[in-house]
Amino acid sequence: MTATEQRFREFKMPDVGEGLTEAEILKWYVQPGDTVTDGQVICEVETAKAAVELPCPYEGVVHAVHFEEGATVDVGTSIIAVDTDPGAGPAEAAAPAAAAEPAPAADEEDAEPQGRQAVLVGYGAAPSSTKRRARKPQPGAPAQEPAAAAVQAELNGHAAAPAPAAPAAPPAAPIPSASPAAVPVAGRPLAKPPVRKLAKDLGIDLATVTPTGPDGVITREDVHAAAAPAPAEAPAPAAQPVTAEATAPSSGSEAVRARETRIPIKGVRKATAQAMVNSAFTAPHVTEFITVDVTRTMKLVQELKQDPDMAGLRVNPLLLVAKALLVAIKRNPEISAAWDEENQEIVRKHYVNLGIAAATPRGLIVPNIKDADAKTLPQLAAALGELVTTAREGKTAPGDMAGGTVTITNVGVFGVDTGTPILNPGESAILAMGAVKLQPWVHKGKVKPRQVTTLALSFDHRLVDGELGSKVLADIAAILEQPKRLITWA
Structure with missing residues (x-):
């Protein structure tokens, strides 16, 4: 390592997840010239699994920030340079970072490199060409000072x-x-790689x-x-036709709504989409449904809210559905398993890492509660509350989303009766909880209004056959109908 490399330390994008290849820079907390200390958080990045804050491993002064907010960076690419000895004298130019300039435009001819061109520190240089066609000078542009x-x-x-000295340009109207x-x-032109990509996408x-x-x-x-389109010098002689998506005229002008909006697929949404495709076309899904009277469970929820042992904890129907699922798995442990395609084995798991599907501003994620089957009801309530809060804040760690065995998704919060959920990759089953609604129900030989919900259980038919899946779903329904079974069956 040279003396310059020892002084100017490049911090590379780490793999903050499990085998991830890229991350998006969400926010910088430092800028060139700022003093940083070892362990100080310098930026927040979003991987395919979660948003993570990155600490700086060096102490000194920020010399260069190589990427703007919103840029997607490959793991192993330098994102920031730190001058670890700012008192050693004038700073020399840091070594070029791993981010390379784009290839020359299509209208440039290939030629042997000749000389170097001034570029942004940390963004590398592009070879110049003796055969490159001269660009048309911009009217009114002053010569380089x-x-x-x-x-x-x-x-x-x-x-x-x-x-x-540059030759005098012919008179032209200034722009x-x-x-x-x-x-x-x-x-x-001097521009950072994300700006060059933006210009390319917009055709500029x-x-x-x-x-x-x-x-x-x-x-x-x-x-x-x-x-942006240049303002018209004079009104058009005839009105242009308005598309079917046009809004009503306002103040004498016609405003046309955009017909399409393109949103880049990246981060959590990109990972979720790929995972769902892999799951849907790898694991043969079977989904079974059952409608159950949960009136007694809803009464128990209200009683638990008043229980001193549950003080300060979030008590809701999802908590008792989760507990019912855990009891059903204990009675049918074969469902807690995974399919090992490479070794052609079924892996039985003697624990339950219970996943909870959570909708966040960055997309759907499925963090899980480790060893949920070993927790008491108050412990499970505390873990559920912490999981939901952390997910909504966007602070779920990648490790909290790894190693799940079964998952619950609560579509009832949207007023939906039920659905056919897709398995979280690597898991054996997923339970969908529908909305709890007051419906007419035959109870003790009479039709009465009762609290009713519909459950749906999807499972991997390679390792869970119809009998096992039906037993698990029937046990969950039986517990929710008679919640005292949480005690007698546990």
Whole structure:
């Protein structure tokens, strides 16, 4: 390791989950020039499983931040450089980070590299070409000033050379700039990789964008401004036809609603989608349904809310459904298993890590309660409350979502009667709890209004046959109909 590498330490994106390959940077807590200490949280990233805060392993001053918020970064790519000896004198240019510049545009011809070009620190350099066609000069764009050239050369680690005088440009109307300080930079436009990708997606040539960032760097706002349609100089002679999705005219103008919105698939939603596809087309699903009178269970919920042993705990029907499922698994332990395709084995699990499907702003996640079968009712209530709170805050750790055996999904909170849930990958069964509704029910030979719900149990038919799945579902229903069985069967 060179002296420069020892001083400027690059922190690479770690694998914060289990074999994850990338993460999205949600928020930076530090910027270049900030002092950091070993263990200080520097940013928050979102993996395919959860949002995680990353601590800095070095102490010093932030030298460079290599990616903007919203960028997706591969594991092992440097995301920040820290000057661990800021008192050693003027900082030298840090070594280029792993993030590389995009390939030259399609309208550029291949040629042998000649010289180097000033780039953003930490973003590498792209080879120049002697055969590259000259770009059309932007009307009214001033020639590069010596100060801008010095900044570029300093960023690349070289002394600035005097710039030759540029020939006078023919008179042209000036183009409005987003900022008086905007300085268009000659040569290859300066922009970070996420901004280059944005420009590519929007079909914008960066050479036509007026930069407003420090030292002539093109920002995301500059790209969006370039993509915005220019105001019309005069009204159109005839009104244009309005699509079927147009809104009603307002103040003499016609506003047209966007017909489509494209949302990038990444993070938790991307992982969930892939997992569901893998599960649906790998494990043969069987779903069974049962409708049950849960009037006594609902009365027990109200009684437990007044019980001193449950003070401060969240008591609801989901708690008793979870306990009923755990008792049913204890009576039918064969359902707590997994299918090992590689070794062609059924793996029986003598424990239950109970998953709870939780909807969060970042998508659906399934954290699980470890060894839920060994917990008392108050302990289970406490674990459920903590699980839900942590999930809603987006702080669920990847380890809390690994190793599940069976899952409960509560679709009843949306007023839905039931559904056909898809297995969480690697698990044997998933129970869907429907809405509890007052319905006419035959009770003791008479039709009476009773609290009724419908349960659905999906299971992997490779390791759970119809008999076993039916026994488990029937036991859950029997317990919810007569909750005293939580004592007699436990």
